[in-house]
Amino acid sequence: MKNCLPIKLFSFFFFTLFLISCENTDEPVTYEENTNEYVNDWMYNQMKRYYLWNNAIKSQGNLALDPKEYFKTLLQSEDIYSYAIHPEKPETSPKSLRSKFGFDVSFIAFEGKYYGVILYVLEDSPAKNNGLQRGQLITHIEGTELKLDNYDNLYNSMLADTQLDLKVVSYSAQSGFSNPKTVSVLQGFTFLQPIPYQVIENNNTKIGYVSIPHFDVGQAQLYLQMFQELKSKSITELVLDLRYNGGGDVSSATALSIILASNIKADDLFIKFEGNQNGGNVDQSFATALKSNESSVSFDALRNAHPGINKVYILCGKRTASASELIINNLKPYMEVITIGEKTFGKDVAGFPIVDDRNPDKRGWILYPSIYKLFNARHEGNYSKGINPEIVLNELQQPEVFALGNRSETLLQGALNRISGNTNKIKTETVQSLPLSKISTDIDPLLQIIP
Known part of the structure; x- marks a missing residue:
């Protein structure tokens, strides 16, 4: 009888520990397909792995939320770039x-x-x-x-x-x-855009003017032909208009940079991507960044189209973002970059789309999270607040707004004045620019680095 109580107590404690160990198994929880929990659990796991600020995500939170709203709960407050869309739900896509x-x-x-x-x-x-x-x-x-x-x-x-x-x-x-x-x-569709360019003669100086609305895949061949022509016309200065360019394909932006940059080699460092502990850091040379999505035009062919300039004047503004800002920042180690206009948008992150392909018969959500911070060869970056122009100039000086490429147009006139050494100021402003609570701009989801 003396041993009965200890035996019973031991049995009770053993059974209790057994229940606790069963409750704390590491087996993942499964959710019924097509439920919010099923989608959001997937989102959470992808963000914990890839998201630049993944350590700031402490818990799953409320998995019952609508997926688009749930995704927002995972983001850092300063991250205004990451988003999630569903290809069969147009209302989830960014609007502009x-x-x-x-x-x-x-x-x-x-x-x-x-x-x-x-x-x-x-x-x-x-x-x-x-x-x-x-x-x-x-x-x-x-x-x-x-x-x-x-x-x-x-x-x-x-x-x-x-x-x-x-x-x-x-x-x-x-x-x-x-x-x-x-x-x-x-509402309707708009397809690939032309890239207007011309030669402007100003005080016996031949100036190339190129306006690029977007960096589309496969533009390297077009850049090659364009700059071969500008080079044949002996331009000595270049004005690059990126004020309405919200970004695009990184290899396309790289192709343009190869043509513009002075005295570069194929293996010179162009972009530094810095991610979290899972993604690590990725360095890409000019040649590597070009090949990421462009195989029809070589580095050497693009270099041969270099027009002999050692500086570039870039017209910019609130809608200059992503790959356009990359060009501004990442050309600086290799040539003088003179920016004219207003502060840029401030998109200094990159990544790749993450697709929910668990069901091969049904399209799922696509995440565009910020995965990498971008830096140039001198490790200069951190322009999430925008890049300040060297020459601050609001294109809306007067109620009369000239066509792009017209030498009377405010920003182009500012560039021509700088090139010629003309210190005459632009006409006094007669209009007041009004702020918007949200600027509608077709900024690309992310500069894409191939994972």
């Missing part, structure tokens, strides 16, 4: 006037009135095909006159609409306001 209608707009006040200024119109876009063009001034949106207390809300309503009714007018210093008309634009 440029992607929906084919134009960009800003807002100004002039002589007590308020206007939306058409800044950029894509070729063969719904906007272009319905008569919108750079420099037109919007006076009414959906029949409502623009005012100080409504322009921001009207702008956001345009982002949500699938059809726009705009009342626009033209303006010139000679004739004032003229040609009022109403333009209706339906």
